[in-house]
Structures are given as C-alpha cells and as structure tokens.
Amino acid sequence: MKIGRNDPCPCGSGLKYKHCCLGKKKPGTGGDLKDTYYRRHGIRLKNADDVEKIRRSGRLTVEILEMVARALRPGMTTEDINTLVHEHTIANGAIPAPLNYRGFPKSVCVSVNDEICHGIPGDRILEDGDIVNVDVTSILDGYYADANRTFFVGEPSADARKIVAVAQECLRRGLEMVKPGGTTGDIGWAIQTYAEGQGCSVVREFVGHGVGFEFHEPPQILHYGRRGGGIVLVPGMVFTIEPMINLGRRELYILDNHWTAVTEDGSLSAQFEQTCLVTPEGVEVLTPYPL
Ligand code: MF3
Ligand code: CO
Ligand code: CO
Secondary structure: OOOOOOEEEOOOOOOOHOOOOOOOOOOOOOOOOHHHHHHHHHHOOOOOOOOHHHHHHHHHHEEEEHHHHHOOOOHHHHEEEEEHHHHHHHOOOOOOOOOOHOOOOOOOOEEHHHHHHOOOOOOEEOOOOOOEEEEEEEOOHHHHHHEEEEEEEOOHHEEEEHHHHHHHHHHHOOOOOOOOOEEHHHHHHHHHHHHOOOEEEOOOOOOEEEOOOOOOOOEHHHHHHOOOOEEOOOOOOOOEOOOOOEEOOOOOOEEOOOOOEEEEOOEEEEEEEEEEEEEEEEEEEEEOOOO
16 A cells, blocks of 8 residues: 555654655654754754653652642741742752753742742732642752642632633633644643633743753644644654633733733633643653642
C-alpha cells in the first residue's frame, strides 16, 4: 500500500507524510523530526533520558506543592511559603529556578486573590477566605519542571470556589487535547471555549512554554485560539499548560514591583499549571497531581 503525501506520517509524528519522512533515507523512522522541529520552530525534543530527568524534577516540584498545601493557614505570610519552598528545594539537592531569574528576588511566585501571577513573597499575611497560587519551578540535575496550583486559605467564598474550579477544569481540558497530530491551537481553543462559556476570561499576556533544558523554551502555548492552529504536537515535546483565568475581565496591569500582574477590575484570578510530555499514545504529565 502506498502512503499518500497528505496522509499521516507512519513514524507517528502526527505530521503529514510530505512534511515529515517523505524522501528521507530511512522512511518511517522519524529520525529527522528532532532536526526538523529545531530548525522550523526552535523546539528541542526530549529523548528518554531527558524525560526521566524532567520526571524526577517534576516529582520534587509536586512534593514541594504538597508540602505547602499542608502548611497553609490563615496568619502565615507569603514569605513563610518562600522559606518552605526554598529550604525543601535545597534540601533535595535542587535549585529554585525563580531565584534571580531575570532579577526575580525570591524562590517561588505566590499570587493572592486578584494577583494573576508573579506575586513576590513578602510580609503579606494570608487571611481566611483568600485564594493563593503557588508556582514552583525546580532545577534538578540540570532539568527544569514547572507547576502551580491555587489553594484556598480557610473557608472560600462562592466566587473563590467558582474561579478555582474553572481554572482547574481549564487545565484538565487543555491536557486532554495533547496527543500527536493535535496542535497547540487545540489546547488554547479548549481552554478559551470552556472559560468563556463559564462567564470567565482568559489572560493573554502570559502563556505556557516549552520547558526542561531551560525555564522557558519554544514553543509558546497560548491559552486561547483556534482549533487546528499553531504547531503540530509530536512525541518528545515537553511544555507547560498554565491557564490564568479571571472571574471578571481579562485586562491586567503590573504593580510597581515590575513583576506582579493583577486584574484591572479587581476580580479574582486563579491558575493551575503542569509540565507535560507528548507521548506516542497521547500525554504524560511530568508534574502529576490530581485534577
Ligand atoms: N513559573 C512561572 C511560569 O510558569 C515563571 C515565573 S518567572 C519568575 O512560567 F521569575 F517570576 F519566577
Ligand atoms: Co510555566
Ligand atoms: Co510556573
């Protein structure tokens, strides 16, 4: 049987045959995908050894998030969270990636209520009813894994429950689109469609990203967009999905600290992030926590 130029490539890349192994010396091996993706998109595909290292870094990242979850209570400061994350990271032979990253002064991002992302730990005291996003990135054995969750402090309001549930479901639906032959646009489309259907809005200024060898690598993963748009997903891609969802309007501004993004209308904002791998079968989450 002859493979058509427009058929899916037999190597499992998810690309059309003509854009992949057609005309290659060993057709169907997919051996050139690594070169093709780097040349075309600047994307560095990960091999099995790379993936195992990111998986280990990811396990530590999740462990740190779980430790923060156990410690969280009204009355503690965001600096207390920084201390916990920093010490636990170092104690496990890892490095907290945020520290000194482009001048970021702390080891973790902690974003409360209307803060969308990049909150800087300090003397702010967490209060009953707050929502707090904790975004942890570890470098273990040179490999980066990036994940975050939004937690309740004490008893949440109905609004708090809603925005956290919607943001979490956005990440779940985004991950559901990850498989060879899918596209980065499918992920954004799934997230935007759900969030806006719930009357919430999607932040545009910050995006998911390739990760593993560095903190932020190509490609960008938009949390909005068109089905079928963007880049075709292929096995070995590792990237984050990290939708930031606002209860009100999507507009934001940056605080005088030059880092923290907050909603312009003062509405609550929530985020969930995981690092994932495209596998031949679909997706493996490398920072696994239940969604
Ligand atoms: N962890 C964030 C992300 O998900 C990036 C934080 S950059 C920092 O991509 F400098 F603020 F740490
Ligand atoms: Co990220
Ligand atoms: Co992050």
